[in-house]
Amino acid sequence: MSKTSLWRRGATADSINARFEGTVAGLLxxxxxxxxxxxxxxxxxxxxxxxxxxxILHGGVSVVLSETLGSIASVNASPEGAQVVGIEVNANHLATVANGSRVTARCRPLHVGRTTQVWQTEIFRADGRMACVSRLTAAVLEAKGGAAADVGKEG
Incomplete structure (x- = not known):
């Protein structure tokens, strides 16, 4: 059986990062x-x-990182033209992160359904220790126009 791609839109790291300019993600x-x-x-x-x-790293900033990644992932895993909105986000802060360091994050799907999606983001310190685990639940709605319909799309 062949595996279907998670992604339904043509997002790349570069196209997503270009969208971050002038937003909270870009500012952070x-x-x-x-x-x-x-x-x-x-x-x-x-x-x-x-x-x-x-x-130390503000917990709310970890949530912004998680929600940013989960939202971008949700949009790009949804059918073309669908609108996606976050309906719940939670986080467990497991370790402090010092000023002057860097964190990395991995965002993975737990559920990608027709009307809802759940994405988990794990945030790691430079030493590899998990600092935060967070989940975003998103609702997938029929498109009504607006910028969210093509977040991260190339071009």
């Missing part, structure tokens, strides 16, 4: 490094933009 330095058959991979620096008052 989130960069997709790979679009694979298993999901998305990304990286983000941890600097003054990302820390909470105690000098």
């Amino acid at each position: 330095g989130i960069r997709v490094t790979a679009v694979t058959e298993e999901g998305l991979e990304a990286e983000m620096p941890v600097d003054a933009r990302h820390i909470q008052p105690y000098g």
